[in-house]
Structure formats: structure tokens, C-alpha cells
Amino acid sequence: MASKFECPRCGSGIKPGDYQCDRCGEILRKIEKKAPPRQAAQVDEPSSTRPHADINVDEQRRLDLLQKERDLQIKERQLAEKESRLKDMMESLEKDAQHLDDSIALVENQKAVLQEKQESILEREELLLDLMQRVEAGLAEIAGYIEASKKGAMNEDDLGAVLELKRRFTSTYEPERRRVKKGIIDFDVQDLSRVIELEAMLRAAEEKANKYRLQLEEKTELTSEESVSVIPDEKLMEEISSQLDEQIGKGCADTQIGLPIQTRMDKMDSILGGGIPTGHVILVTGPPGSMKSTLAYSLVYNASIAQSTNSLYISLEQSSGSLLRQMERLNMPAHRIGDKMMVVDMVGLRKTMADEQGDWRSILLRYVKNIYSEWRFKFFVLDSLGAFKSITSHEYSREDLHELFEWFKELGITVFLIAEAGAGDAAEIMQEAYLSDGVIEMRMKEFGDSRVQRWMRVVKMRGMNIDTRFYAMLHNGDHFIFTLPMVETNRGP
Numbered sequence: 001m002a003s004k005f006e007c008p009r010c011g012s013g014i015k016p017g018d019y020q021c022d023r024c025g026e027i028l029r030k031i032e033k034k035a036p037p038r039q040a041a042q043v044d045e046p047s048s049t050r051p052h053a054d055i056n057v058d059e060q061r062r063l064d065l066l067q068k069e070r071d072l073q074i075k076e077r078q079l080a081e082k083e084s085r086l087k088d089m090m091e092s093l094e095k096d097a098q099h100l101d102d103s104i105a106l107v108e109n110q111k112a113v114l115q116e117k118q119e120s121i122l123e124r125e126e127l128l129l130d131l132m133q134r135v136e137a138g139l140a141e142i143a144g145y146i147e148a149s150k151k152g153a154m155n156e157d158d159l160g161a162v163l164e165l166k167r168r169f170t171s172t173y174e175p176e177r178r179r180v181k182k183g184i185i186d187f188d189v190q191d192l193s194r195v196i197e198l199e200a201m202l203r204a205a206e207e208k209a210n211k212y213r214l215q216l217e218e219k220t221e222l223t224s225e226e227s228v229s230v231i232p233d234e235k236l237m238e239e240i241s242s243q244l245d246e247q248i249g250k251g252c253a254d255t256q257i258g259l260p261i262q263t264r265m266d267k268m269d270s271i272l273g274g275g276i277p278t279g280h281v282i283l284v285t286g287p288p289g290s291m292k293s294t295l296a297y298s299l300v301y302n303a304s305i306a307q308s309t310n311s312l313y314i315s316l317e318q319s320s321g322s323l324l325r326q327m328e329r330l331n332m333p334a335h336r337i338g339d340k341m342m343v344v345d346m347v348g349l350r351k352t353m354a355d356e357q358g359d360w361r362s363i364l365l366r367y368v369k370n371i372y373s374e375w376r377f378k379f380f381v382l383d384s385l386g387a388f389k390s391i392t393s394h395e396y397s398r399e400d401l402h403e404l405f406e407w408f409k410e411l412g413i414t415v416f417l418i419a420e421a422g423a424g425d426a427a428e429i430m431q432e433a434y435l436s437d438g439v440i441e442m443r444m445k446e447f448g449d450s451r452v453q454r455w456m457r458v459v460k461m462r463g464m465n466i467d468t469r470f471y472a473m474l475h476n477g478d479h480f481i482f483t484l485p486m487v488e489t490n491r492g493p
Contacts, residue, residue: 260464261309261414263302267482271471273464276303278378278414280462281405283385283432285419286442290454291475293323293383294330295442296416298480300379301332304340310377311341312368316387320345331478342371346391361392365407372411380408384418385432398431405435437462443470445485455485 007014012023019029141161260275269275276282276299286292297313304311315323320343324334334341344352349367356363368380382388389396396404408415417436421429433439438461445453456473458466471482 261303261307263299264306265298265302265480267471268299268480271458271467271482272461273466276379276414277438277461277464279409279412280437281408281415281417281435282438282440282461283417283419283436284440284442285421285429285433287421287444290442290444291473292418292420292442293318294327294475295440295456295473295480296381296383296418297323297327298330298332300381300416301327301337301341304379305337307378309340309379310375311379311381312371312375312377313341313343313381313383314349314364314368315343315345315383316391317384318345320348329477330475342375342377359392361388364388364392369411372413377413379414379416380411381416382418384420386420398435401432401435433459436460438464442473445472453485456482 005014005016006012007021007024007026007028009026010021010024012021014021014028020027260269260272260277262269262275263272284292284296293315300311300313303309313323323345324343328334334343349364353363353367356366358366371377417432419429419432439459441457441459443455445455447453454473455470457468457470459468460466470485472485474481474483
């Protein structure tokens, strides 16, 4: 009998638990199929048995999603607000454009009215001419009577005729002449003020439209939409302005201070109330580095080009070559203005006036007068008033300054006097400002983050409706830019 540890077929040894012989393959015992283990029902573990890390991850994800949802809601509100502001701005721009069209139509109507009044004046001139002819006929009759009286041939009837002619002359000619003259004067005064008012309205509307255009472009850049611009037609505005200037100029040749000359500089004309007043003595004052000379040169440079008038610039501190190179770098080349501007320095002045006798004050004033008699310039810049005082070796009292300023005014030109403003100069500057017709003040404004801005304001300008607020002034290499500072300026810098 085979051992239980031997194969019953071949007798090969087997191990306990073997169900088949390794040698002959005899099946030693049956394999019982075991039922698959019964899966226990899955029971949700209480939340207290979950890992703490899983709880933190899920909670963090939920908070992140909530935060993103809140951010999206904020951005949606911001976009909706920007869209609303953009719509409001577009509506305002359309209203301004309509207002500008109405102003242009009003100007056209006013032009028609002016034309009618001009025709009326021509009719009055014809009436006046007819009246003069009748008066001349009466005067001829009177002359005949006078000749007759000299010959002793005048009787009582002739004397009565002479008295009747005198009565007719007194009762007819003089009242008619006064009436026609009054009508012409009233036309000039009333319509001149109306035309100036219309021109100011047009310029204000143009500036407001350009301001809205810039704001609209900035807003549309933020929302990636196409920018919209409504700009008055430049040629139309120039045509209207030229026609208005022609109307304004009639009958005003005898005014002491002429109409302002436009500088064509950004905002500067509106700040000055229309432009540079002719016949004014204007003081440009400020500390070193505040671009006083550049501003004065730019004002005269642009006005000379716009009006095709001559200008004289005398530099007592900087050579003419250095000044011209500096201005050329600021997009004011000498070739653009041609022979309309003359720049003279001390070297050129000494060469020209080498044979002159007297002190530098009289020499310089004679030089200016000689140039004016030959060249008839309309703008004059003296850079600077302090250097002029120092080289003349003359103690300038208030009476002396008054005499100097009156000398400039007698020439009938617009004068810019550049004055350095520093510590201890307040009394002199106040004296010069009091005597000047206009004062342009420059300042260097320092901020807490070490930034420095140049500020400018027009303190006074006689006869002009000026803007006396401070403006931040920047030259971008091409032209000056004037903007209201983004700080509180009521208390001054």
C-alpha cells in the first residue's frame, strides 16, 4: 500500500497539499471550487472617519471657485459701467457736434446780416454823397452872393436868399451828417462785438469737441472698440475764421490795442483769451530752467508764421547760434520761418553798434529803433531784462521802468520781457509786473516722489478774458502741451 506521501501510480514522493504528481501527472485529489467571497456591503463612512487632508482640498477648491465667480461679477459690472459711460460720452459728443453745426449756421446767418448792413452802408454813403452835392451847389450859390456883395450889387432880396440858404444848410446837412455817421459807428461797435462773440463760441466748441474726441479714443482703447471722432472740418473752420477776421478788422484801425494774434499752440490761445494781444508789454517770469526763453520764442515763432510778420529776438545771455540750435532741436528750425525772425546776441550787437557813443541802454534802444524803422517788426523779445539792467549800469527806479515800458509801447509792437525770478527778487518782479500789460508766470513744482513739473499760468493780460489757472507744461520735442495738473491747485504750488 502506497504511502500517503507517494504517488499511487509511479511511487514518486509527493508533498502534503499536492493535488497532482510532478512526475507522471496523476491527479492526487479533487479541487474543490470555492465560492467567491461574499462582498461586504459598502457602507459610507461617517465624515468623521475621512482624512482631514481631503476635507481641506475640497474646501479650498470651493473657495477658489467662489472667488473667481466674484471676480467675474466685478469685471462684468466694471465693463457695464464703462459701456454706459462710453454711451453717455458718445451722446454728449453728438450733442456738441450738433451745437457746432448750429454755431456754423448762426455764423452763416450773421454773415448774411453783415452783408445786408454793408449794402445799407453803401446806400447811406450814396445818400451822403447826394447830400454833399446839394450842399456844394448851395455853397456855390453862397459864393456867388459873396462875390456880388463885394461888388456892391447885393440887394435886400439877395440877403434874404443867403439867410434862407444858411437855414437850409443848418437844418438839413448837419443832422443828416450826424445821423449817417452815428449809424456807421453803431454798426461797427455792435457787429464787431457780436462777431467776436461768435468767433469765441466757435473756438470753444472746436476745443470742446477735440477734448471729447481724445477722451473717447482713450475709452475705446480700453474696451477694444473702434474709436469714434467727430472733428470740425479744419478748412471750413479756417475759412470761417478768416472771414470773421476780415469783418472784425473793418473800422478798427484806430484802436490803441489791436485784435489778438493766434499762436496756433495747443490750448495757449484759449488760455490767453484768443491769442497774443498786439501792442502789449508782456513779462515772462520764472526760475532758471522753467523754459521761459523757449516759451517766448515759441509764441513769437508761431505767431510770425501764422501772421507772416517780422520778429526781433535779442539774447543778451546766450549766443544766437546756440539759441537757434536749441530751438531747432525743439522743432522750430530757422529755415521754416525764413527771414521773418532776426536773432541778435551781444557779439552781433557790439559789431553793429561799434561806432555808437553813449551807455549801453541808449545804444540798445537806438539799435531797436533803427531796426524797426528799416524792417517794421511786430514782435520783440528781450532776453533778459535782468541782463539788460546789468549791462546798462543804471539803477532802475519805478519811474525809469515806466519810461522804458512806455518807450516800447510807443513803437506799437508786442514786447516780451524775460525776467529771472529768484529769492530776493520779489520786489523787483512785483514792480515790473505792475507796469506790464501782461504777466506769464512759470514755476518748478516738486512732488514727494522726486518728480518735478513745469507749471505755467497767465497772471494778467489787460483787455483779455484769460484763464488764470495753473497748467502743467510739457514739450514733447515737437510742440508744447498744456494740461491741468492732477493735483489740487487752489492753494498754489
